[in-house]
Amino acid sequence: MSTFVVVAHPQLQQSRVNKRWVAELSKHHEHVIVHELYASYADKEIDVQYEQTLLADHERLVLQFPFQWYGTPSLLKQWLDEVFTTAWLFGSGGKAVAGKELLLAISIGGTQESYQAGGLIGYTISELTRPLQVFANQVGMTMLPLFTFYGAVQATEEQIEVSARQYVQHVLNPELDPRIARRRMLAEMKQKMNG
Numbered sequence: 001m002s003t004f005v006v007v008a009h010p011q012l013q014q015s016r017v018n019k020r021w022v023a024e025l026s027k028h029h030e031h032v033i034v035h036e037l038y039a040s041y042a043d044k045e046i047d048v049q050y051e052q053t054l055l056a057d058h059e060r061l062v063l064q065f066p067f068q069w070y071g072t073p074s075l076l077k078q079w080l081d082e083v084f085t086t087a088w089l090f091g092s093g094g095k096a097v098a099g100k101e102l103l104l105a106i107s108i109g110g111t112q113e114s115y116q117a118g119g120l121i122g123y124t125i126s127e128l129t130r131p132l133q134v135f136a137n138q139v140g141m142t143m144l145p146l147f148t149f150y151g152a153v154q155a156t157e158e159q160i161e162v163s164a165r166q167y168v169q170h171v172l173n174p175e176l177d178p179r180i181a182r183r184r185m186l187a188e189m190k191q192k193m194n195g
Helices: 016-026 048-055 076-084 086-093 129-138 158-172 179-194
Strands: 003-007 032-036 060-066 101-107 148-151
Touching: 003 016, 003 179, 016 032, 016 060, 016 158, 032 060, 032 086, 048 076, 048 179, 101 158
Parallel strands: 003 032, 003 060, 060 101, 101 148
Antiparallel strands: none
């Protein structure tokens, strides 16, 4: 499976978590293309046609970013707005990204306990990323389970190392599509009923 990872961290070199994730992903260059938005577009002038070509060439899109004020960094939002044009997505009888997969990989400064009902923030990351989930549905992409890392601000080097390995396993897992798990579950149930 070809995977395109768009990394959107405004200060990647100062990041402990996202920088480590990128380093770990880079070891798997035969399966993954890592694309650093802020390094590529410091002037914020996005080459839309180039980005659309990259998207067309891959089956899975990963958006990797730190959670900032309950959303994506600004350049990632700009990238989504400019690259995913209606004409490209649905024009000429085509569906440019229909059937492709979308995975969000998010580093979060706060604790997981904060991001739940009754917690400091009061909402889960899944609830707060709902606009991206709706986006995936509207353009015909399959939303995959999120990869999240809570407590990034206070994380130890050991926790970051573990997260980097888990992140790569998650990104490269060909069976993340929830429909695959459901088919497997139904087949197992059928086998038990018949066996």
